[in-house]
Every structure is written in structure tokens, then in C-alpha cells.
Amino acid sequence: MNKDWISCKVQDFIARGEAELKTGPFGTQLHASDYVETGTPVINVRNIGFGDIREDDLEFISEKTVQRLRSHLLEAEDIVFGRKGAVERHAFIKQKHVRWFQGSDCLRLRLKSPYVVSKFLSYYFQTAGHKQWMINQCSHGSTMASLNQAIISRISLFLPPLSIQERIVTILSAYDDLIENNTRRIAILEEMAQAIYQEWFVRFRYPGHEQDELVESELGMVPEGWKVVRFTQGVEIDPYTKVSKENEKPFVPMESLSNNSMVIESSEYRLGNSGSKFKNGDTLFARITPCIENGKTGYVQFLSTEDDVALGSTEFIVLRSKTLCPEFVYLIARSDELRNHAIKSMSGSSGRQRVQKVCFDSFWIVHPNSESLMQFREIVTPLFRSIHMLVKSNKNLCYTRDLLLPKLISGEIDVASLNIDIPNMPEPAQQQDTPMATQPAPIDAEQLALPLF
Numbered sequence: 434m435n436k437d438w439i440s441c442k443v444q445d446f447i448a449r450g451e452a453e454l455k456t457g458p459f460g461t462q463l464h465a466s467d468y469v470e471t472g473t474p475v476i477n478v479r480n481i482g483f484g485d486i487r488e489d490d491l492e493f494i495s496e497k498t499v500q501r502l503r504s505h506l507l508e509a510e511d512i513v514f515g516r517k518g519a520v521e522r523h524a525f526i527k528q529k530h531v532r533w534f535q536g537s538d539c540l541r542l543r544l545k546s547p548y549v550v551s552k553f554l555s556y557y558f559q560t561a562g563h564k565q566w567m568i569n570q571c572s573h574g575s576t577m578a579s580l581n582q583a584i585i586s587r588i589s590l591f592l593p594p595l596s597i598q599e600r601i602v603t604i605l606s607a608y609d610d611l612i613e614n615n616t617r618r619i620a621i622l623e624e625m626a627q628a629i630y631q632e633w634f635v636r637f638r639y640p641g642h643e644q645d646e647l648v649e650s651e652l653g654m655v656p657e658g659w660k661v662v663r664f665t666q667g668v669e670i671d672p673y674t675k676v677s678k679e680n681e682k683p684f685v686p687m688e689s690l691s692n693n694s695m696v697i698e699s700s701e702y703r704l705g706n707s708g709s710k711f712k713n714g715d716t717l718f719a720r721i722t723p724c725i726e727n728g729k730t731g732y733v734q735f736l737s738t739e740d741d742v743a744l745g746s747t748e749f750i751v752l753r754s755k756t757l758c759p760e761f762v763y764l765i766a767r768s769d770e771l772r773n774h775a776i777k778s779m780s781g782s783s784g785r786q787r788v789q790k791v792c793f794d795s796f797w798i799v800h801p802n803s804e805s806l807m808q809f810r811e812i813v814t815p816l817f818r819s820i821h822m823l824v825k826s827n828k829n830l831c832y833t834r835d836l837l838l839p840k841l842i843s844g845e846i847d848v849a850s851l852n853i854d855i856p857n858m859p860e861p862a863q864q865q866d867t868p869m870a871t872q873p874a875p876i877d878a879e880q881l882a883l884p885l886f
Contacts, residue, residue: 478515
């Protein structure tokens, strides 16, 4: 089945002028003073994922700096590696990342060969065998793993004919495109929930507001019948939650929280009952620097039942609704006002400062009346549920793709004999229905001998 596949190394393409490696600008070329608030995004090692770019914590440089170092601008289908730390990761540059900038701690591989599909190589670099090889090559005892051009040149490849590479890329890209589409829809749904919260409870333009009077309060003009209360009157801070020491339970580490989304990316399982404890409907609020400044906040809705309890980092503050509603608590936890108030309370040694929980007692909020809260929840709860369904869909898509990837890349599944028709997926703007889980049905699961969820 693999008689037409060839073994080679990256250096073979470099020697023929069909690939080039470039190290990011040296420290003497790119200084801290060159970074600006907005401008051309810079990909640093922390932004490199497994074939993708993590856009949560980007830095930027000005156009003047770009022109001075323009040879480090990225093109579509470039592959970017981190030089230090996570050497088994890489980023594949898509069209939307063209003219982004290669950071000082990165290496760039640019292919110009008629015999290699760059995206196929990106998938090849995501196999377990390759990632372990990179770790082994780059590790030097107790020092941080480091990558250089010589190591990348030595990477061994097992390449099928171009047409097979293209078919494999088509199959795996179908999953990635659906995952990306779902991720965009998650972001849109969360933006919608935030917009509704701001409109109703910050600007006080809720349904029927025209008929309500505004009255003076400690926080300015507020709707008549709404109360100004301490945050702790409407929200429990680290509520007592009993959980047995027996059996494994879901555990959420700090890195599972996003800087700009409610989605809790992953969880593991641990024995015991130490750590923060939370249930569905709770909000996880990072209390330690720099996580709180970066915006790490999550909304818990991944547990199977309302009685289940999960554990998490001791650096979470758990927020649970008393008299508001869970969605309101999460959305206000995302507000600059609450976050800035919490940051001002931080104390401790430099680099390890923590929010003091007593600060929530001095934060005042406008508490809506029960009718407005009920109307609000009727609108936003379906948005939160749709996000949960899309997250579940993405997990299933990732699971199936990850099962397929090594079998396709190794040639264990012969794609030449498969009858695969993968139509173009519609853009999000064309999808008018309520967002739900979407699956790559056109691929025949029986032919691949793998389940599709």
C-alpha cells in the first residue's frame, strides 16, 4: 500500500532550494521598546499551539518596525516553531495570518517544493511519534528544551504522492474547519450574551424601560424598584460545597480557563477533595497575578448532573448566585469594573499577589427586580446552552480527528480507495438556525473503520 511513499528529510528540500529555514530577529534587532498597543501581531512561543495559533496573548509592533525587519513577515502555509520550551508544537500560518510577524523566539520553515503539501507536513508534525522525537532531540538534561535549524533539518519524513497528501489534508481539514466554525459561533454567542447584559443592566435599556422611572441612588440613576446592594448580597464567595474524598473527580487547572471566553477548555481527573469546589452554574474567577489581569474566567456547565461537584486550582475564587442568576454572575465577573476592583485589593509578594476575598463586600451593584432577571434568563440561558453543545461537538470532532490522523499520515488507511465527497461548508453568516453541534457527515465512517460522533 505504501510502495509509492518515500523517506526523506527536511534538509533534502533545503539542499534543492525547495525549502528555507529562518530564525526570528535577534534581541539586538527587536527591543522591548519596539512593542506597541496595536499594530502587526507578533507570534511568540506562547502563541504556538499544535498546528494553530493561540491568539489570547499577542504582542504588536509598529509598521515602522515591520518595514525595518520585513524579512520576518509570515506568508500563508509557513510553519513556525518555538525555539525554547514547547518544542513539540508548531503553528501553521493561514491566510488570515499573512503579514503577521515571526517573533525572536521562533523558527520558520517555508516550503517551495512541488512535491509537498505544507498542510500535510503540519499534520505530520502533529503525530505522537514526531512530537516525541522533537522532545528527545531538544532536551538537554535539566535545562529548558531548545530547538535550532540543525534539528529541524534532520526531521525525517515519510511522504506519499502529492495526490494522496491532498486527499489526507482534505479529510483532516474537514474536521478542523468544523471545529473552527464552531469556535467562531461560540465567540458570537458569548458576544451576544455580553451585549444583552450591558444593554439591560448597565445602560438600563431592558424591555419596558420606557415606562419605568429612574431614581437617585448611591450609584447614580437606577430604575425604580431596583436595589443597590453589596456584591456579596447577591453572590456567594467560595461557597461551602461538600464532596467525598472517595473516587476520582473532574479537576480544572488554571490553564484550562480562557482569557476571553466562558469555555473551560479541558479537565482531568484526580482523587481526593482538595482544591476549590464547584458545581454547574458556578463562575471560576482567577485570583492570582497575572491570571486575573489577563481575564481568566470560566463558567461551569460541563458536569453531568446538577449534583456533581468538580475540583480545581486553589487560585480560583468560586462565585455562586444567591439572588441573581448564574448567567448574570458570569457576565458581571467579565466586567472591567469588578475585575479592576478586585485587582486593587491584591496583596502579597511581587509576582505572587492575590485578590483578597473581602474586596467583594465593598463592591456595589444594581440588583434588578425579579421580573427583569427572569426575562433576562429566558433569553441568555439558551445562548449558554448552545455554547455548551458546540463545545461538546468540538470535543467529539477533535477526538475523531485525532484517531484518524496517525492512521492517515502513516498510510494505515489507504485513502486512494475511499469514495469521499466533502462539500464546502457554508459560512457562519449563511447559517440562520440556532447554533447546534455540526458533524462531518459526508465522510463514510465504515470505510474509515472509525466512529464519527
